[in-house]
Structures are given as structure tokens and as C-alpha cells.
Amino acid sequence: MASGPSSSNTKQRNNAMNCSVCFEVFTDPLILKCGHTFCKKCTDSLIRCAKENAQQQYHYGTPTIACPECRAEMPADGKYLVKNFRLADIINHFNLSLETDPKDVGATVWVANPPSPPSRASIEILCNSCNEMYDPKHIFCCSWCSSGGQEPFFACGTCCVKKHQQHPLTPYEQMATPEEREKFVNDVMSMLLDTSNNLQADFGESVRITPEYQNLKNKIRDSFNFWNPVLNNLRTNPKLTKQAIEDHGNIIDYFLNLCEDTISQVKRIEQKHADDLIALRATFSHKVDDAFNKFGQSLNVPMPSTSGVAAPSGK
Structure with a gap:
């Protein structure tokens, strides 16, 4: 039997199958208008928070949500969400593989087993909202909450959805080292x-x-x-x-x-x-x-040229 995939390939596949908001394997994955995919429960939370904020701020018209990945704005309406059938089929395939022959999935066992936590990067960042440590790729810098302070205010994807919906956010990876x-x-x-x-x-x-x-x-x-x-x-x-x-x-x-x-x-x-x-x-x-020539003509005497001479000789 062929050897299992390398740890780096496994980690990349694991990351691709996990929602960047809840950090769990996708369940009912939905695609936003910007192309990023999130769990249905996470998109429902996005829409609910947007509507609650709109009511608190007396906002008229359709409220908007911001994509946790790219911050692109779109109407907070479920009709704009489309199921990611391809991703759902892949996840179902791995779940089925676990049930039939677990030994063949090797290092990918945790992907089909949501309770097992994913491996974390060597560097973790503290979320200033929930005081939990997260992988840098799930951390954002909130410019609104950072204003007036000496240090940046960091928030995880979940806290960004719940508490920083209308705040300007910058992914941690885009912060200058x-x-x-x-x-x-x-x-x-x-x-x-x-x-x-x-x-x-x-x-x-x-x-x-x-x-x-x-x-x-x-x-x-x-x-x-x-x-x-x-x-x-x-x-x-x-x-x-x-x-x-x-x-x-x-x-x-x-x-x-x-x-x-x-x-x-x-x-x-x-x-x-x-x-x-x-x-x-x-x-x-x-x-x-010209003046010298006229003067010389009146005396019938030839006069020298002044070209290149600073002043007349005086004679």
C-alpha cells in the first residue's frame, strides 16, 4: 500500500477543509458572493449580527455583512448564499472512508473527526476580545479599537463577526513585522x-x-x-x-x-x-x-570694433 501523504500536504488539506470562523470541518458549506466559503451556522450568525446591529443603529434598508476573509460587503440576505456542493462532496467522501476503512486514511483521520483540534502554528496571537490564543491567519487587527492605544487590538474571526462587524479590520498577516x-x-x-x-x-x-x-x-x-x-x-x-x-x-x-x-x-x-x-x-x-561707427564717420576716422570688449578704449 502506498505511503500516506506528507505532513505539509496533510496540513494544507486540513486547513482547506476547516471554516476560518469556527475552525471546524465545514458543515453545510455556503459560498458568499465574494467566493469564500463558510459553514451555514457561521453565515447565519453573520446575518443575524448584521440585522441586530442595523436595528440598534436605526439603519433603514437591507443590512450588509462583511466577509470575514476579505471584508467584501454584500446584502445580509440568505438568498445570495449558494451551497458549495463540491466541498460538501469531498467532506462526505472522507467521512465515508473513515466508516469503511479507517486505516487507509492515515494522517487525515482528524479531518473527518471534528472534535479533534487542528494543529497550530508555532506562533499564536492573543485575541483581545475573548482572551483566547489563535493561529495568526485567524487574527485581525481592529483599527477602530486600536485608535488611541499604543498597541494594536487583535480579534479572532469569531469575535470579528460578533463584536467588530462594522469596524475596519486588517488580517494579521498584512501587519508589518x-x-x-x-x-x-x-x-x-x-x-x-x-x-x-x-x-x-x-x-x-x-x-x-x-x-x-x-x-x-x-x-x-x-x-x-x-x-x-x-x-x-x-x-x-x-x-x-x-x-x-x-x-x-x-x-x-x-x-x-x-x-x-x-x-x-x-x-x-x-x-x-x-x-x-x-x-x-x-x-x-x-x-x-554702431555708435562708434557713426562717430567715426562724422570725423572720417575708422573706429575699432567693441565685440568681445567690456568697454571702449576712451580714445
């Missing part, structure tokens, strides 16, 4: 330092040293100092998400591009003034030559 926050801050600080040094060098080559140019230089320098406390806060912020890091990175990229574009405009202004000075000198030389 300390290592990700540290790497982001270090990378940004390196970019800021390199850009600041380059801009200072470019400004050092500026020809027009006027109060306006000096004020602009000071403004750009001070704007770089703004990021120091911001980055220190991001480094120690446990509520930071991966999406927030990406958004902050886009803002910093915009800031760096703005500084570089400003320096480019300074150079264009300087070049424009240089071009204006060249044109002014050429006009001056032409008009002086």
Missing part, C-alpha cells in the same frame, strides 16, 4: 542622506547667490530634517501595515522627486539668466559699434 519596519526605515534614511548630499552639492555650484536662493536652500535643508521623527515613529509603531509602508514609500518618493525637480528648475533659471546676460552683452556690443 519589526524586521520589515526596520528595513523600510533604514532604506529611506539612506535615500534621504544620498539625495540631501547631492542637492547640497548642486546648490553649492549655484552662481546666483541671492537672499531668495539662500532662503530656498534653507527650506529644502529643513524639509529633510522633518523626516527624522517620522521615521523613528514608524520604526516603533506596531500597528503599521504592509500597505501603510507602501503608501509611506510613495509619499517619500514624491518628496525626493519634488526636491530634485526644484533643483533642476533652479539650474534652468540660472541658465536663463546666463542666456539673458549673453544676449544683453551682444546687444550692447552691437549698439556701441
Whole structure:
């Protein structure tokens, strides 16, 4: 007889057959409009909580539910739910296999036996609502309950359905780790330092040293100092998400591009003034030559050209 499946494959199959709300093997699995599947009793609980919240908040119209997996909203109405026949057939197949020949199912025995708890990850997170420990994939960070506190407020899938229905939730796996926050801050600080040094060098080559140019230089320098406390806060912020890091990175990229574009405009202004000075000198030389020529004609004496000469000789 062939050997049983590997532990990793077994664990993946076990996870696929368990509802992410009650953590038990699916019973009467129903598919939401977003495509995620949950037990009928769990979807009934979702709908019931949504209707109760709507009544408490005097909400008119059809209340909505949010998918515990992706937070997609849909009407809290059972007619939108469809039975997942394929998944139900698979679960029934394993239940039948247990009854006929238990020794052939090997490591998958617990899948068809709901009372046996699934294996947990090496890291477990405390749900701040029910004070139970859960696998990180079943934990969400509630932004509403985290506001005003130093630490994030975590809730399991069941508590999210019962107590955090209308709150903005972020899956724990989308929260930024300390290592990700540290790497982001270090990378940004390196970019800021390199850009600041380059801009200072470019400004050092500026020809027009006027109060306006000096004020602009000071403004750009001070704007770089703004990021120091911001980055220190991001480094120690446990509520930071991966999406927030990406958004902050886009803002910093915009800031760096703005500084570089400003320096480019300074150079264009300087070049424009240089071009204006060249044109002014050429006009001056032409008009002086014309005046000298007229003066020489009146005396019938040839006059020297002033092209490339700063001033007439005086003779």
C-alpha cells in the first residue's frame, strides 16, 4: 500500500477543509458572493449580527455583512448564499472512508473527526476580545479599537463577526513585522542622506547667490530634517501595515522627486539668466559699434570694433 501523504500536504488539506470562523470541518458549506466559503451556522450568525446591529443603529434598508476573509460587503440576505456542493462532496467522501476503512486514511483521520483540534502554528496571537490564543491567519487587527492605544487590538474571526462587524479590520498577516519596519526605515534614511548630499552639492555650484536662493536652500535643508521623527515613529509603531509602508514609500518618493525637480528648475533659471546676460552683452556690443561707427564717420576716422570688449578704449 502506498505511503500516506506528507505532513505539509496533510496540513494544507486540513486547513482547506476547516471554516476560518469556527475552525471546524465545514458543515453545510455556503459560498458568499465574494467566493469564500463558510459553514451555514457561521453565515447565519453573520446575518443575524448584521440585522441586530442595523436595528440598534436605526439603519433603514437591507443590512450588509462583511466577509470575514476579505471584508467584501454584500446584502445580509440568505438568498445570495449558494451551497458549495463540491466541498460538501469531498467532506462526505472522507467521512465515508473513515466508516469503511479507517486505516487507509492515515494522517487525515482528524479531518473527518471534528472534535479533534487542528494543529497550530508555532506562533499564536492573543485575541483581545475573548482572551483566547489563535493561529495568526485567524487574527485581525481592529483599527477602530486600536485608535488611541499604543498597541494594536487583535480579534479572532469569531469575535470579528460578533463584536467588530462594522469596524475596519486588517488580517494579521498584512501587519508589518519589526524586521520589515526596520528595513523600510533604514532604506529611506539612506535615500534621504544620498539625495540631501547631492542637492547640497548642486546648490553649492549655484552662481546666483541671492537672499531668495539662500532662503530656498534653507527650506529644502529643513524639509529633510522633518523626516527624522517620522521615521523613528514608524520604526516603533506596531500597528503599521504592509500597505501603510507602501503608501509611506510613495509619499517619500514624491518628496525626493519634488526636491530634485526644484533643483533642476533652479539650474534652468540660472541658465536663463546666463542666456539673458549673453544676449544683453551682444546687444550692447552691437549698439556701441554702431555708435562708434557713426562717430567715426562724422570725423572720417575708422573706429575699432567693441565685440568681445567690456568697454571702449576712451580714445
